[in-house]
Amino acid sequence: xxxxxxxxxxxxxxxxxxxxxxxxxxxxxxxxxxxxxxxxxxxxxxxxxxxxxxxxxxxxxxxxxxxxxxxxxxxxxxxxxxxxxxxxxxxxxxxxxxxxxxxxxxxxxxxxxxxxxxxxxx
Numbered sequence: 001x002x003x004x005x006x007x008x009x010x011x012x013x014x015x016x017x018x019x020x021x022x023x024x025x026x027x028x029x030x031x032x033x034x035x036x037x038x039x040x041x042x043x044x045x046x047x048x049x050x051x052x053x054x055x056x057x058x059x060x061x062x063x064x065x066x067x068x069x070x071x072x073x074x075x076x077x078x079x080x081x082x083x084x085x086x087x088x089x090x091x092x093x094x095x096x097x098x099x100x101x102x103x104x105x106x107x108x109x110x111x112x113x114x115x116x117x118x119x120x121x122x
Contacts (some may be wrong), residue, residue: 002100004054006108007049008109011115019044021042021043021071021075022044022070026066061105063098065095065097068107073091081113089115
């Protein structure tokens with residue numbers, strides 16, 4: 001059975017992003033861009049920038065579309081960064097699909113107050 005995991009690296013400081021809030025939602029198959037994805041859970045990253053447990057695993061990981069919302073402005077403000085209002089990056093939302101729930105899906109985020117990148121990890 002597969003699992004969904006994530007981690008966050010603060011590339012501005014070169015450290016794991018500890019304490020960042022992450023929300024997971026099921027986006028479903030709705031074609032409406034206005035449909036709000038259904039919440040599945042939330043977590044905070046640990047000192048290694050990882051969630052303490054998989055966000056989904058086993059039978060809970062199903063084929064479909066999901067979103068991960070990373071609260072990056074709150075993270076950087078908590079570290080004392082003086083961000084403008086509104087911040088350039090407030091929440092980073094990564095929309096992705098799970099085609100084969102038997103496989104592992106790892107969705108990392110590399111972030112600074114001004115940029116981010118992601119990829120499908122292993």
